[in-house]
Amino acid sequence: MAVIGELIKRAIDVYGLLTSDPDPATAQREVLQQLLTKAKLTAFGKKHTFGKILDSADPVQAFQQEVPVHDYDTLYKNWWHYLLEGHQNVTWPGGQNYFALSSGTTSHSKYIPVTDDMLDAIRRSGIQQVMSLKNFDLPSDFFTKQIMMLGSSVSLIEKDDHQEGEISGISAANLPAWFRGFYKPGVEIASIQDWDERVHRIAQEAPTWDIGSLSGIPSWIEMMLKEVIAYNKLDTIHDIWPNLQVYTSGGVAFEPYRKSFEKLLARPLTYIDTYLTSEGYLATQKRPDTTSMALIVDNGIFFEFVPFTEENMDEEGRVKPAAKVLSLQDAEENVDYVLLISTVSGAWRYMIGDTVMLTDKTRAEIKITGRTKHFLNVVGEQLPVHQMNKAMETMQRQFDMEIKEFVVAAIRKNGEYINKWVIGSDKAVNNEQFAAALDAELCENNKNYKVARTKSLQGVEAAVIPVEKFYRWSEEYKKLGGQTKIPRVMKEEDFLEFEGFVATVAG
Structure with a gap:
């Protein structure tokens, strides 16, 4: 097997020598032209004169003038509901065999069309990620080890003319044949709907696997590792998977989980961030000397950027019609942007709901900084999620605790x-002291928050509770595992309901 691993590593190295990353701006213009050309005879393409846009002197500018910005609700109401009713050639040629059910942080499920072209794009992006491993110092035998992909169930919901499920389950159900021998936990276990039962089966089978890498959302990966360690009476996960070397995270910031995560290991792993959403595979970390991810600029997705400012956003966290929208070529580094995407699944100028920051424009590298609706600004606080995350890192050090959620x-x-915080940790601290320290930290690092505290924001309270209560809430109101994320900001009504639920959970 070592010989096979060496051959694979050499093939990756040769591929890297023969190929180079494209110029981001050029690649993006080509992608937009390809998207418009393929979709110009769809109902959406005819409505928005894609043919005319293609003939214009500046297709990017014409596209931005002719096609409005959409959030999910407007795109579904005006176009995508026809797809669920069985119509074809609506926003992308033909139909689709799958709909991704979004399990993000919104209160209702979204039905995102997943076309064959998108599945092909996701596979190609996965290959880009594998090929970028040449930049990481990994031994040859790593490439012969198995990959644990902990996503949602691959047992999809059957409808008349399509199947429904989370994107991780859809992707796993469409893995290429050559990859299935590397994929764990395998289709049988991955088809189990119940999260606890699925993880228990993983723990039972774990001694028979030789896992080299993990992939999944940090909180659920951590829960799975704890179950494997407890069931098999281990000290660390490396006692059973000694060749585990890589963890591919995605969807949420990993840093808050690092301290508790590494307690489950005999040695640190190589951590690689990816950006796979229900709408597509958007970015992947391609080099070890950064925590940023490179947008996949040449593979069926056209990116646009809206400065994340109060004048560009309405009270519901949507981009205003008159907002200034920039292409990758015109966007600037170190500015918070709302991300828009147009894709081979027929999403057009679609507000995905994330905010990002370009950290290296020449490499098209970004960091996810938060969510458009995870921006607390009810009374002028203007607190983005990335500042909340940084404040929680400070609280972890100050109170010698681990904050998971x-x-x-x-x-x-x-x-x-007032601002009310509920903190998920396995260590009890004084709630009043925690609230005062958090308030001081936010005042020091956010001038708008500091001003709000002297005017309309009259107080700050915090309740530190066992993190297990967050997961029990997720199981009750969403579900455990897969791509499920805990929201960082809630409206008052939802928060009070959440607070009432966790108060009833023992622990």
Whole structure:
């Protein structure tokens, strides 16, 4: 097997020598032209004169003038609902065999069309990620080890003319034949709907596998590793998977989980971030000397950027019609942007809901900084999620604790607004001291928050609770595992419901 691993590594190295990353701006213009050309005879393409856009002197500018920005609700209401009713050639040629059910942080499920072209694009992006491993110092035998992909169930919901499920389950159900021998836990276990049962089966089978890498959302990967360690009476996961070397994270910031995660290991792993969403595979970390991810600029997705400022966003966290929208060529580094995508699944100028920051424009590298609706600004706080994450890192050091999850809301108390935080940790601390320290940290690093604290924001409260209560809430109101994420910001009504639920959970 070592010989096979050496051959694979050499093939990757040769591929890297023969290919180079494209110029991002040029690649993006070509992608947009390809998208418009293929979709110009769809109902959407005819409505928005794709043929005319293609003939214009500047297709990017014409595209931005002719096609409005969409969020999910407007795209579904005006176009995508026809797809669920069985119509074809609506926003992309032909139909689709799959719909990805979004399990993000919104209160209702979204039905995202997943076309064959998108599945092909996801596979190609996966190959780009594999090929980028040449940049990481990995031994040859790593390339012969198995990959644990902990996503949602591959047992999809059968409908008349399509199947439904989370994107991780759809992707796993469409793995190429050559990859299935590397993929664990395998289709049988991955088809189990119940999260606890699926993880228990993984723990039972774990001694028979030789896992080299893990892939999945940090909180659920950590829960799985703890179950494997407990069931098999181990000290660390390396006792059973000694060749585990890589963890591919995605969807949420890994840093808050690092301390507790590494307690389950005999040695640190190589950590690689990816950006796979229900709408497509958007970016992957391609080099070890950064925590940023490179946008996949040449593979069926056209990116646009809206400065994440108060004048560009409405009260529901949507881009205003008159907002200035930039292409990758015109966007700047170190600015928070709302990300828009147009894709081979027929999403057009679609507000995916994430905010990103370009960290290296020449490499098209980004960091996810938060969510458009995870921006607390009820009474002028103007707190983005990335600042909340940084504050939690400081609280971890200050109180010598591990913070796995948190949620915040602006709620009314005695007729005045306060910020109420619920913190998920396995260590009890003084809630009043924690709230005061968090308040001071946010005041120091966010001038708008500091001003709000002298005017309309009358107080800050915090409740530190066992993190297991967050997961029990997720199981009750969403589900465990897969691509499921805990929201960071809630509206008052939802927060009070959440607070009431966790109060009833023992622990």
